[in-house]
Amino acid sequence: MGMMFNGERKPYLKVLKGRERPAWAPLKRNLLTVPNRPGARPKSTDVEPRPLAVPIVIKGVDLADLQKIKEDLAAWLVTDEPCPLIFDDEPDRIYYAYVDQSIDFEEIVKLGMGKLNFICPDPYKYSSVSKYQHSIISEGMSLVTPLNKGTVKAKPIFEIQVDNDYTHIDISNGDQINRIGRIVNLEEYAAAREELVLNDKLTSALGWAKTEGSVNIDGRATGDMKSDGYRFIAENFGTMSEGWHGPFYKKTLGQTLTDFRLEAILELLNTGEDKFGKVEVYLLDNNNLPVCSVTIKDVDSAGKRIYANVRLGGGDIGFKDVISTHGEQESTFWNFYGMLRIEKVGERWTGYVAKINKETGQHTARAFELFHDREKQFLRQPTQIGIYIAQYGTRKVPSLRADDVRVYKMNSLTENQIPYVVRAGDVVTFDHQSENILINGESRMDLKAFGGEFFHLERGDNVIMTSPALPTKAMWRERFR
Template structure:
């Protein structure tokens, strides 16, 4: 019999009889004793760390090979944090474990035997992941585990909403605010004026200038993103650039979100992808960019700049938390202005979870109003430097929002059509389009669990949502 640890197994390892796998995690009680009263009151009860001792044998070709197998065993089993552990005689249960102690093998010729000890800081074991879809605003969710577990809810918004409620018999989660139709009105704080998913060139025209280079070559779409079909030629930066007028502009208070790619690590490639904010005369008001300008090393850096190439103020001009943080970048470039306050944001996006990570946010107060021109256009640009091999460059998505001010009688929308909301009760997280929005949580709301057995859950406003899903994993003592 064997085991699967961190998604891998080893053919040279066998699990022997005599393993110590407790039926449940250890439980510790804390008591209060009252003088003159027999026994005690239970003050507290907690489930402690589970330990699993596994006797194993490793079999090599000879004693020398056995030493190499022990090195491989260490590389496999020693991890920075708990990872999945599955035993082949219990394939539908998963522990989250890491090695503790040492492995002192008794060696006889080509066989080494000993005990591998695992600890599970999360003392529960888990069954397979379950997935359900809400067919109406109320759903029954059956948790087949022997203890409570924590669900994940996801929903796609069909129309603007000010509130999302998820309610059980005992607890509730709520984000945003409801609207009292007698005295309040819903309000679009962020009014989306432009959403281009870069599947068509309609509405785009040639840009007139870019920083430190020439506009040449051709920009096309592959149906999912803007890319260069040709970068043209030039001694410095050269590549195509396109611009689009923002509908219902120009804008004073606004936010621009762009999803871009700079794949620079493979074969050590250079390049840049840039987003320009322009006024009606094509003057640069601000710019966001990801670049790699290094020879012989992959080293991407991000840039957020106010003004043109002469009169300018950098908000971001760095590699991230450390050199290489933004290599092979797929993620968001964002810039926002409200009044005199500018805010720039760069973040990678996990393509599996849509979660933002490796982030940087910087704000700047333009006290003198140097960078106060209204924004009328957006330009996008990808470029190669000289004859250096270009990185993989693309623009996947572009959104522009007008940011409106509001009164106390106006309740802001928290999500618009197409937005994806995820509330993860296991991680205590609230995400909208992969971004943390725990600021929207109602004061009295809480992250809740699904009790063992059947749970009734209601979600609203259901009619304003689609693809309402719930995911959970049964837990066992």
């Protein structure tokens, strides 16, 4: 019999009889004793980490080969975080474990026998299959009725498809409720905090104007840009022996904005460490001067540092980098696909950068910064948007793409105006497993209502209601003692 750990199994390892897998994790009963009273009163119960002792044998060609196998075993089993552990005699259950202590092998010719000690910080076993159920909408109600066949409560994830603009979304099990936003009362009314001014998926260059020469951007405008039907790419970068150069295309916003938000989905996919390039999106005023910009760029001659930049101003008024980072690790933004955002409301500027998982849409490796322009240095008002895809000199370039740009007008609301928190087409995720709330993959815990609770699915039947009545998908994995 064998086992799979962290998605791998090793042909040289066999699990022996004598495994120590307790029927449940250790329990610690906390009791309250009262002087002069017999016995004690139950106070609480702690479920402690679950130990697993697994006797194994490893087989090599000879003693020398056995030493190499032990090195491979350490590389496989020694991890920083708990990983999935599945035994062949229990294939439908997953433990989340990592090795504890060391292991001493009794070596005989080409065999080594010993005992692996695992520890599971999460004391429960999990079903190997996730379950899901879609809501039924009837008579103005959206109900999901998950059946939890596990032996303990499950931690669900609820995914809600939004069909209109709403000031709040609720998910409830009848006793507990989780909520984003606020309900509008009789003395209040709903209002849009933001209005979409430009939403361009960049599937066509129609409406975009080519600009050439020195045009108040970080580089020269040369060459041509096109859409491949999905995004903007550089058709050619023009010719320069040094410095940044490449196509720069502009488009009017149709109005002058005072408070605004720019969002751009950009890509920089680098297959080698000897390639350089950048993608920038600018907001420009009526005189073609930069109001602000967002950039993803590779300027590193060695290593995998990809830099994200969110900048205010430029030109004769100077500039302020709200964000300039390559992430927590050197390779955090390597092969970047993600969002860069800049927002201005009054004197308050905010910058945001995140990678986006293309499969799940979830934002990762996020950076958020705030800046107050109390000196009123950055007061230009945008009327145009520009996209710049640039090469440095004659150096090789990575894959540079602009996928999507959006610009919003930000409105000032009065005290009795309650802002919409979601729009038609949004996907709201109440993740009661990681205790997070996401809108379109972006964490929005700032919208969580005070008193909202991340409730569990009880054993057996559950009834979950969504308000407003919206299509809801419940997902969960059953847990066992």
